[in-house]
Amino acid sequence: DEFIEIKGLLDARGRSKLRKFKKFYPEEFSKLTVIISKSNKANKFFFTKLGVTSIIYYEHLVKLFANKIIMGIS
Secondary structure (H helix, E strand, O other), rough: OEEEEEEEOHHHHHHHHHHHHHHHHHHHHHHEEEEOOOHHHHHHHHHHHHOEEEEHHHHHHHHHHHHOOOOOOO
């Protein structure tokens, strides 16, 4: 089992929910992988400080799967 969280904007409410997830569901939290943008240093700092050990950068996924990702048309 694995839990994957994709985060763009991480506001106070989102940070609070993640802290509660860690507190009340420690076993599940240990299986958490987050996907964030490499350019968002605040998110990386928060997740590292929270103890998330599996952080994947969105930009890396785009490179790996560019031929399989369909980008939205604006």
